[in-house]
Amino acid sequence: MTTPLLSIEGLTVGYGTRDGVVNAVRGVDLTLARGEKLGVAGESGSGxxxxxLALLRLLPPTATVTGRVLLDGEDVLEMGWGRLRAVRWAGASIIFQGAMHSLNPVQTIGDQIAEPILRHQKVSRDAAATRVRELLGQVGMLPDRAxxxxxxxxxxxxxRVMIAMALACEPDLVIADEPTTALDVMVQAxxxxxxxxxxxxxxxxxLMISHDLSVLSDVCDRLAVMYAxxxxxxxxxxxVFRAARHPYGAALAGAFPTVGDPAARMRPQGLPGDPPDPQDLPSGCAFHPRCAVRLDHCDSVDxxxxxxGADNHTAACVRVLPDEGRSLTADPAPVEEATR
Known part of the structure; x- marks a missing residue:
């Protein structure tokens, strides 16, 4: 089998607080093949x-990160600062949400796009300026806008400038974190x-992140849904968008009405309640307090x-197990052992 470009193994991220460490990401395992587009969906607060940010070590010093993030076989979490600086932009780049807050207000956009080119490709300023004009043209902007x-x-x-910056050094991986936040529908498209x-x-x-499952289903090859x-x-x-097997994935997909369907307009679907407080997660499946189809043992089995289903579709829900998981005990170990 071909080695994935990105392999996330047992990634856990915790933030230090007065009450101890609060885990915002809890044991995530994901892979991304070369040339593949993976979407990550979930409500605000899902992680x-x-x-x-953890994939390129952009988290604040208060964060504690464990696990492995293998980029082309090399663990990003174990890199020295020199190697990490070489990987950022050239190996993997990120498109942040909120471009106005990510761009330097006192520098021209041409200088900002040129900066990673000059740092990583060691070209002349004239060559970097030419590359900037090419990138602006590729993202649909006039070169004079530099x-x-x-x-x-x-x-x-x-x-578009943020996209040009992300592509400036021709990375193998682009991480797009809510790249269309606050844009109107036409510009978003x-x-x-x-x-x-x-x-x-x-x-x-x-790797594209969004709360909008319909957007991700249009752009990406695979989807990963995060909760708590x-x-x-x-x-x-x-x-995942049309036939989600986890009740939370189905709720996210159902939040988008079908255009031209009167039933969808008159009876919009939603999800009651709010995501759980990461400092006070419910026992068992974290989604069970909001789940309309929960079973008696969902509050004890995680x-x-x-x-x-086919094509490597997986879900963390006892309803996809034989007999809807009725043979499981309160101990989650049988579930974990069965997936190894």
């Missing part, structure tokens, strides 16, 4: 952005089409990912 400052651009243009086309034409792997810091479902994008 998506923390996961993205002399503009961030405040002189629209929200969609600033996001343009940005998503742009990202999809650029990564596909260059054979770049994409864990991955609760993984599978082909179309399968299932791991289990085969839930």
């Amino acid at each position: 998506k952005s923390t996961l993205a 002399r503009s400052y961030p405040h002189e651009l629209s929200g969609g243009q600033r996001q 343009q940005i998503l089409t742009l990202i999809d086309g650029l990564v596909a034409s260059r054979g770049i792997s994409l 810091g864990r991955v609760v479902e993984v599978g082909p994008a179309s399968d 299932p791991v990912l289990w085969p839930a």
Whole structure:
């Protein structure tokens, strides 16, 4: 088998507080093949952005990270600072949400796009300037915009600048963390089409994070659904969006009405309650207090990912087990052993 470009193994991220360490990401395992597009979905607070930042060690000093993040076989978490600086932008880059807060307001966008090129590719300033103009053209902007400052651009243009920066050093992996946040629907569609086309034409792997399952299903090959810091479902994008096997994945997909369907308009689906406090997670399956189809033992069994259909579709729900997991005891060990 081909070695994945990115392999996340047992990743746990905790933040230090007065009451101790609070785990925002709890034992995540994911892989991303070369040229593949993987979407990560979930509500706010599910751990998506923390996961993205952990992959390039961009978390604050208060964060404690354990596990392994293998990028092309090399553990990012074990890299020295010199090696890590070489990997950022050139090996893997990130498109942050909120471009206005990510761009330097006192530098032109041309200088900001050129900075990683000059640092990692060791070219002349004239060559870097030429590359900047090429990148701006590729993201649908006039080359003369290189002399503009961030405040002189629209929200969609600033996001295009972020995409140009992410592609500047031709990385193998691009991490897109909510890249269309705060953009209107038309601009959002343009940005998503742009990202999809650029990564596909260059054979770049994409890890895209969003709360919008419909957006991810249009762009990505596979989807991973996160809840309370864990991955609760993984599978082909179309399968997860149209036939989710975990009740939470189904609730996320059901939150998007079908255009032209009167029933969907008159009876919009939603999910009651709020995500759990990471400092006070419920026992058993963390989703069971909000689950409309929970079983009696869901408050005592915390299932791991289990085969839930063809094409490597898995879900962490006892309902995908034989007899809906009725033979399980309160001890979650049988579930874990069965997945090894």
